[in-house]
Amino acid sequence: MTKLGFELTVALRFLREGRMQTALIIGGAGIGVAVIFFITAVLTGVQGDLIKRVTGAQAHIVIKPPEEIVAPLIAGDSEESRLASIQARPQRLTTIDGWPALARATEMTEEVIAVAPVVTGSALGIKGEASRSVVIVGTELERYLRVVKLDDKVQSGVLLIEPGDALIGIELAKDLGAVLGDRFRVQTAQGGSEVFRIRALLDLGSRELNRRYVYTDLRAAQSLLGIPGRITNLDVAISDIMRAEIVSAQLRAQSGQLVESWIQTNNQVFSAIKNQDIMTLLIRFFITVVVALGIASVLVVSVVQKRKEIGILRAIGATRRQMLGVFLLQGLMVGVGGAILGSGLGMALVWVFSRVLRNAEGQALFSLSFDFKLIGYVVIGAAVLGLIAAVLPARNAARLDPAQAIRG
Amino acid sequence: MANAEPLVLLQGLHKTYNEGLPNAEEVLHGIDLEIRPGEFTALIGPSGSGKSTLLNILGLLENASGGGYRLSGRDVTAFADDERTHARHEVLGFIFQFHHLLPAFTALENVMLPGMIGSGRKPLQDDLAARAMELLDAVGLREASDKKPNELSGGMQQRVAIARALVLAPQLVLADEPTGNLDTRTSDSIFELLRKFNRERGTGLLIVTHDPRLALRCDRIIELVDGRIAADRTNTPAAR
Numbered sequence: 205m206t207k208l209g210f211e212l213t214v215a216l217r218f219l220r221e222g223r224m225q226t227a228l229i230i231g232g233a234g235i236g237v238a239v240i241f242f243i244t245a246v247l248t249g250v251q252g253d254l255i256k257r258v259t260g261a262q263a264h265i266v267i268k269p270p271e272e273i274v275a276p277l278i279a280g281d282s283e284e285s286r287l288a289s290i291q292a293r294p295q296r297l298t299t300i301d302g303w304p305a306l307a308r309a310t311e312m313t314e315e316v317i318a319v320a321p322v323v324t325g326s327a328l329g330i331k332g333e334a335s336r337s338v339v340i341v342g343t344e345l346e347r348y349l350r351v352v353k354l355d356d357k358v359q360s361g362v363l364l365i366e367p368g369d370a371l372i373g374i375e376l377a378k379d380l381g382a383v384l385g386d387r388f389r390v391q392t393a394q395g396g397s398e399v400f401r402i403r404a405l406l407d408l409g410s411r412e413l414n415r416r417y418v419y420t421d422l423r424a425a426q427s428l429l430g431i432p433g434r435i436t437n438l439d440v441a442i443s444d445i446m447r448a449e450i451v452s453a454q455l456r457a458q459s460g461q462l463v464e465s466w467i468q469t470n471n472q473v474f475s476a477i478k479n480q481d482i483m484t485l486l487i488r489f490f491i492t493v494v495v496a497l498g499i500a501s502v503l504v505v506s507v508v509q510k511r512k513e514i515g516i517l518r519a520i521g522a523t524r525r526q527m528l529g530v531f532l533l534q535g536l537m538v539g540v541g542g543a544i545l546g547s548g549l550g551m552a553l554v555w556v557f558s559r560v561l562r563n564a565e566g567q568a569l570f571s572l573s574f575d576f577k578l579i580g581y582v583v584i585g586a587a588v589l590g591l592i593a594a595v596l597p598a599r600n601a602a603r604l605d606p607a608q609a610i611r612g
Numbered sequence: 613m614a615n616a617e618p619l620v621l622l623q624g625l626h627k628t629y630n631e632g633l634p635n636a637e638e639v640l641h642g643i644d645l646e647i648r649p650g651e652f653t654a655l656i657g658p659s660g661s662g663k664s665t666l667l668n669i670l671g672l673l674e675n676a677s678g679g680g681y682r683l684s685g686r687d688v689t690a691f692a693d694d695e696r697t698h699a700r701h702e703v704l705g706f707i708f709q710f711h712h713l714l715p716a717f718t719a720l721e722n723v724m725l726p727g728m729i730g731s732g733r734k735p736l737q738d739d740l741a742a743r744a745m746e747l748l749d750a751v752g753l754r755e756a757s758d759k760k761p762n763e764l765s766g767g768m769q770q771r772v773a774i775a776r777a778l779v780l781a782p783q784l785v786l787a788d789e790p791t792g793n794l795d796t797r798t799s800d801s802i803f804e805l806l807r808k809f810n811r812e813r814g815t816g817l818l819i820v821t822h823d824p825r826l827a828l829r830c831d832r833i834i835e836l837v838d839g840r841i842a843a844d845r846t847n848t849p850a851a852r
Contacts, residue, residue: 210729217714217717218716221716512712516708517714517725517729519671520700520705520706520726521697521698521726521729522697523698524693524694525694526729607668607674610712
């Protein structure tokens with residue numbers, strides 16, 4: 205008994221003595237922690253799924269040349285008012301000047317993990333009788349794969365683009381009546397025309413993309429679209445997808461180009477995610493408050509119940525600080541106990557619901573990953589919470605006048 | 613056993629409750645008192661005479677309102693709470709009317725508790741468990757060492773409390789009606805135990821009691837009436 209030290213020994217005995225109270229409060233804290241654990245796991249899973257779906261074949265950030273605008277030309281300095289009709293001009297295929305330097309500068313920017321030069325333009329895919337409008341995406345595949353993970357989207361074939369190769373969406377293949385290894389022709393309005401061999405069929409996560417996308421190498425796309433040596437945009441991947449707007453602003457300022465993040469292009473999805481985040485933050489906050497109040501109220505009652513014992517301990521030589529320690533330790537242990545119980549319960553909940561909640565493709569929305577970091581945070585957080593909750597009752601205990609406490 | 617410096621020295625000690633308020637009430641009016649080490653003293657007096665207050669002040673559980681208190685050669689009147697706690701831990705032991713053991717601890721652990729606190733200068737005792745066991749043996753409860761207080765009779769509980777008061781070998785044990793709620797036979801045996809520790813270990817005792825029979829078996833009897841010492845005489849215990 206002497207090994208644990210006075211405060212810990214007494215704290216443990218007090219908790220054990222009030223078995224019912226201790227069990228109830230650890231149970232309460234545990235359920236709170238389990239719910240936090242669970243909604244965190246579900247939300248992370250659901251949002252991850254949603255973002256993956258939305259940004260599946262999209263770069264986090266796209267750098268484009270500025271749009272061309274039409275400025276009215278007014279000659280002379282006449283005071284007469286004029287009628288002017290300004291007609292927006294059709295956007296030409298604009299390109300980024302000096303892109304290799306811009307790509308290097310972008311790569312050096314903080315939080316940017318990969319940059320790939322891309323040429324996109326529309327064209328017609330033709331095979332026999334069938335012709336479909338397609339989007340040509342010409343890129344350096346090796347660099348592009350670091351920006352957009354096509355690896356897990358390959359339905360058949362290999363991710364490889366040699367001269368004359370193309371990777372196309374599965375729907376497009378169906379529409380053209382083509383299978384892996386077949387050749388088809390791509391023709392552009394600029395007059396370019398080229399025959400490609402299908403090296404892989406991709407499932408890009410949405411019907412629209414699957415119906416239109418044709419990936420090929422940079423050079424082929426450039427010559428097809430009549431812009432040799434130039435590119436239409438730079439695709440950028442960053443380390444934290446949620447910080448896309450911040451990095452975009454930075455890139456916009458330093459490049460002077462038009463910079464669009466996935467958040468801009470998918471504004472509704474992003475604001476839905478933000479709102480979810482705020483809601484769950486609120487839920488977590490209030491659960492935390494409720495758990496803290498629960499721990500505090502049980503300890504307040506315990507101090508009242510143990511008045512006499514506190515008085516005796518003080519009489520036989522325990523200092524105020526030691527009594528403070530006894531009750532702070534109780535808060536700490538209840539918090540940690542609740543966190544451990546809650547993490548277990550939470551994982552059980554995740555396990556159960558990962559078999560019930562599924563996404564559109566029938567895959568589990570989240571997986572039971574033993575996130576030890578999360579458990580660690582929860583335990584440390586609950587320990588701190590228990591301590592804070594115990595401050596008031598512990599101070600009451602320390603302030604008790606021993607003479608009065610013993611008297612009754 | 614006369615030492616140069618008395619263990620307890622009170623000079624003109626006052627205690628007023630609710631000081632400065634309209635319902636202020638002075639319960640001790642200038643107490644002068646000396647207690648030497650190893651004295652076996654009874655403190656008697658009618659209810660409301662201020663016995664408990666005096667005992668609490670002596671035990672450093674309450675502060676005096678005025679006057680001087682030197683304990684073991686140190687002026688303790690101006691001590692802060694921590695210093696008083698440490699002085700209490702070093703010099704004093706307590707026995708209460710109702711045993712006041714901690715129900716969550718076994719008899720042996722209750723006896724060990726003061727030694728575990730380790731406050732003040734008294735170092736934590738390595739041989740604490742052995743010492744506690746020896747004391748339980750001395751009060752005749754070796755067999756009951758791992759029993760919880762609620763498994764023991766009232767007399768047994770009070771014996772455990774005595775062992776607890778003595779575990780750090782205090783110079784003075786303050787006992788507030790230690791036999792107050794025990795039957796005569798049990799109360800006699802408890803008293804004998806206190807006498808034995810006084811004789812064998814030189815522990816000083818100040819026993820507050822209502823029982824004139826017990827008082828007459830002490831070496832000195834102090835009588836408190838209305839917050840003043842009405843009588844203070846040495847007594848030769850009658851042979852039983």
